Amino acid sequence: MKTVHAALLATTALFAVPAAAQTAPAGPPVAQPPAAAPVTPLSPPQDGGAPADAGPTPVTQEDVAPDIVVTGSRVRGAAPVGSTVISLGREDVIASGAVTTDRLIKQIPQVFDLGVSENSRGQSGGNGNITYGNSVNLRGIGPYATLILVDGHRAVNNSRAFDPSVIPTLGLERVEVVADGASAIYGSDAVAGVVNLIPRRSLNGIEATGRYGTADDFHQWQIGAAVGKRWGTGQAMLAYEHVYRSNLNGDDRDFFRSDQRAFGGNDYSVTRCAPGTLVAGGISYAIPAGGLTPANAGSLVAGSSNRCNDLQGQDLIPEQQYDSANMTFTQEIGDRFTVFADGFYSKRKFLRLPASQSATLTVPQTNAFFVRPAGFTGTSYTIAYNFINDLPINRNPGSATNWQITPGVRAKLFGDFEAEAIYTYGKGDDQSNTYRGVTTANLNAALASSDPALAFDPYGLGRTTPATLERISNSIFLAPTLNRFQGYEARLNGTLFTLPGGGVKLATGYEGQEIRTILGSARGVVGTPITYRNFKRRVDSVYAEVLVPVFTSANASPGFQRLEFNAAVRYDDYSDVGQTTNPKFGVTYSPTRGVSFRGSYGTSFRAPLISQIYGNSNNLFVQTYQNPSGSPIVGVALSGANLDLKPEEATTWSVGTDVEVGRRLRLSATYFNVEYTNQVEAYLSDLAILSREQQFAGLGIITRGTDAAARVAQLIASGIGVVGSLPPAVTLFVDGRNNNLGKSQTRGIDFVANYTLPTDNVGTFQFNLSGTYLTHYKVAITENAPLIDRRNTIFFPLKFKARGAISWDLDPVKLYVQATHVNGYTNNAVAIPQKVKSYTPVDASISWDVGGRNGAGMLSGLTLGAEVRNLFDTKPPYVNLAPSGNGSGGYDATVASPIGREFAVTVRAKY
Incomplete structure (x- = not known):
């Protein structure tokens, strides 16, 4: 990996409080977020209080307690510099109705459902999603380009992607998302941004919840409990949740059909009947x-x-069962030391029915x-x-099991300097199997x-x-993936010296990672033993960050209410892919109270995954491909290793403004630019690749005719196995291995508006609007290929996503209505491009605090609720697309939900 040299302008303080690991040694055991933290509520509070008066306004220095470490900047007692953060607090978690954390995060407009998704695996990265999990893809830049943290530190994953559902919603204090490059602070993967899952440390009592929801041919339910205790010098919390989601089969939705002439589309029927x-x-x-x-x-x-219909009997959404638990602990020891810990355990089981x-x-x-x-x-x-009529469905059961424990200790040193030491140990075990293949x-x-x-x-x-x-039908397909993760962190934080505007603060530290991945594979007849391949990676990193407060409330003057600069740099040394240095700079300027301007600039990188370098498997897969000019084509795709993979690199910058009018209206806008190069792309799961065939000319990715047959015969002769039944004559071959092929440019605007209207007699109203508008999204197949505008085309980021909500709170009743809008776009996977309509489902919920806000007794903590997802039963927009084994077909699984209208009831008790 080449060293990236420093550039100019703006790092960003990313997002707030990494939990009680940042607690002051004296006072309450939990450091709470500042009152004016830059958050973007998606829904009204459900804890009996008034709707939160919150928005994406930057935290001022006066708002931040001196012992809080804001997770993005790592500098203790520092306000965010250069960027804003989207935050989903406990109120949002409750009101969202999301049964798992990953579905909560998907409500954020900046999150695109591309790649690593339970119902769509046809985009970049999807082929590695063998356990049908969900991850986070900010702005559609890539499913592996967003770093997901737990309480501010890295967590064990499956060497592919991290599924946020490992943390139960009951054990979640809040989720904070920064859609900005942050490799200078966190290292690899933080290209598009960072998501921090912050576990609960504020619970003092018992909380239990239950939810049941049902739609046509689909249902889901959730039960859970959390118990927490706080005392003068510490706290402890334990939460557990069980979630069940039924499958949704394609046979139960009329749009998932091969013959789509009734919808105005093509007849994709096959003769394999x-x-x-x-x-x-x-x-x-x-x-x-x-x-x-x-x-x-x-x-x-x-x-x-x-x-007949192709893919008869295939699930659109697999059956999933979640058992997840997490814990937190904090204890002060004397005046100078604090010990703390967090941990989680999660087992997600799935069962997917493939097509006959x-x-x-x-x-x-x-x-x-x-x-x-x-x-x-x-x-x-x-x-x-x-x-x-002859063979049973080749059912695909499996599971994803993850657990991790992270203890740490903090010590007060000289002056206001503090030191921390943190150790993380975790294991992961992914299983994905089939037993009745041909x-x-x-x-x-x-x-x-x-x-x-x-x-x-x-x-x-x-x-x-x-x-x-x-x-x-005695062919098995077993794909276990075992992982072990150890992380070491040593941090030092304090004030170097003091200027008229305040203390110049330093945060520096070391991080080490030891990653062991075991990729297993068994392809063949029953009894074929699993072959395991062992891989190790060591990462050593050092970082430093400085905050310089030029103007603050201590020396403010007309035109200079606040001016702060932030600079960070990080060096990472990988045992297998080299070294890199990444800087980041940030500035926040406030000419007058309530108005601020900010900017950030930095470089980021992403080291290729072990599974990408060495391949999940080394096989030929027989697959059905969308044919822009006619009936689907049966082709053969290769998966395997590419030992020449290099790291990805990116340059990111953003500018924005935040305006606060009184305490009722908050406005925020951010313009962002991401230049992403050397992207790792794999086309194993891209069953619509033929719609872009001309762009791959000369690369050897797509081969046709006799050349395709010769290539497949050569690979089989070399000992590579075949998954599926080869056609008598192979006419299409796709090299689906990972390659450093891609380059992309992403530019756009994020916006947020929040307005709170309290009244004397009819309650409190709150209006929220947030969204993302992409002004530019161009990609190139290779570094030297021409950039092509892919914005607003199928399976690429769309131009406009937004969410608007209105809430009304009149104790003891709360009402909430929200609409999510995705603009129309072009389906260019067919010979005559199709204009796909926009999609705007509306959700509504109502809750009743049985005991009222100020009630007492057993009923005081009881809340009953009802909700309707997709209130008007808005159908997914029709998309002229053949049913695919990796999602979509008659509809676009990356944009619309096939579930339809869902009714749900909830009960929540808190004592």
Whole structure:
């Protein structure tokens, strides 16, 4: 990795309080966020108080307690410099109705559902999502370009992406998101921004919750409890949650169909049906519904074919079960020392139903059930066939298990300097398995057999013996991934000297990471042993940051209410991919109270994942690809290692302004620019890649015709296995391995507006609006290729996303209505580009504090609620797209939800 040299202007203080690990040794055990912290509420409070008067206004120095460390700047007692932060507090967690933390975060407009998602895996990074988890993709820049922290420190992951659902919502104090590059502070992955999951340390009592929601052919429920205790010198908290979400099958939604002519789209129906379509001597024949025998062979109609839906029986959303728990602990020891800890345990189990297996069979005349069409003299022919009536669904069960513990100690030193030492240890275990895949060799042997007891019947009469069917479908696909993470941190924080505006503060430290990843693979017949590959990575990092307060309330003058500068630099040394140095600079200027301007500039990087370098597997996958000019095409894609992968690099800068009018109106706007180079791209799961085929000319990514067949034959001869049934003639090959191919430019504007209107007699109203408008999004396939505008095209970031909400609070009733808007865009995955309509679902909820805000007794902590998601049952906009094994088909899974209107009831008790 090359060293990135320093640039000019603006680092940013990213986001607030990393929990009680930053608590003052004296006083309450929990350092609370400053009253004017720059937060963006998405919903009204549900704790009995008035709606929060909050917005994305920068924290002033007077607002920050001297013992609070703002997570972005690492400088204790410093206000954010250069950037704002989106914060979801306890009130937002409760009012959101989200049953898991990852779904809470997806409500933020800057988060795009591209790549690592439970229902859409067709974009960059999706092929590694073998356990159908969710992660965070800020502004659509990439699913691995956002760093997710737990209480300000790194956490164990699956060497692919971090799923925020490992922290239960009951154990979450707040989520803070900074959509700005932060590698100078946090190192790798913080290209698009940082998400910090801050666990609860303020709970003093018991809280329990239950929720049940139902929609057509779908339901979900949640139960959980948390207990917390605070005392004069410390606190402890433990939370547990169980969540169940049913599957949603594509057969239960009319838009997930191959024949989309009723919607104004194409007919993507396939001939791999049950009964199938026979092709002999270049002539197709539809096998009759009652089956084909020599007796009715004369009824075959030349030129006919059976056509049916592809991907019959596939889940749009898999069944998921979550069991998650987390804890926090803080204890002061004397006047100078504090010990603290946080930890979590999570096990998420999933079950996904894939489509019925299908293949194009080569049937020789030796087959025991062979039927010869009239006039055909050849020795074999093909049948396009679906095994729906012969073989069980090749169910895909699995799990993702993660646990971690992070203890630490803080000591007061000379002056106001403090030192901290933190250790993290965690393990992860991902499992993704299938057990009834088609074994091509056994299938071909059964097709060639002249013994009825051993032969496969492809003619629709069900004459294949159970023993033969067992042999045909005995292919396993096991993919365990084991991870171990150890983190070491040593921090020093304090004031160097004092200027008229205040103390010049320093934060410096060391971080070490030891990462061990074990990638397992078993592809073959039942009994094939798992082959494990062990990899290790060591990272050593040092950083320093300085805050210089030129003007503050201590020396403010007309035109200079506040002026602060911040500078940070970080050096990272990787044992396997080299070294890098990244700077960041920030400035905040306030000419008058209530108005401020800010800017930031820095460089960031992302080291390639171990799984990207060495490959999750080394196989050929048979897949169905969207064909812009006609019916879907069966192709073959390669996965595997690329030992030449290099780190990604980015340059980011932003400017913005924040305005506060009294305590009721807050406005914020930020213009951002991200230049991202050397991006790691893999096209294994991109089943719409043929819509951009011309851009890959000369790269060897897409190969057609006889060249494709020769390449696949060469790889098979070298020992690479095949997952799925190869077509008789391979005509499409895609190199799906990771490569440093991409370059992108992303520019746009984030905005937030919050207004609070209290009244004397009719309660308090709050109006919130937030969104992102992309002014520029261009990508290039390679560093030297021309940049192409991809903004507002399918499976790329959209131009405009926004969320507006109105809340009304009149004790004991609270009402909340919100609308989420995604603009229309262009579907260019078809020959004639389609204009896709916008999507604006509306949600509504009502809650009743049974005991009232100032009630007493057993009912005082009881809250009952009801909500309707997608109140008007707004359907996903129709998208002319063939059903895909990785999501979408008749609709766009990255933009719209297939669930429809959901009714839910909740009960929450707090004592």
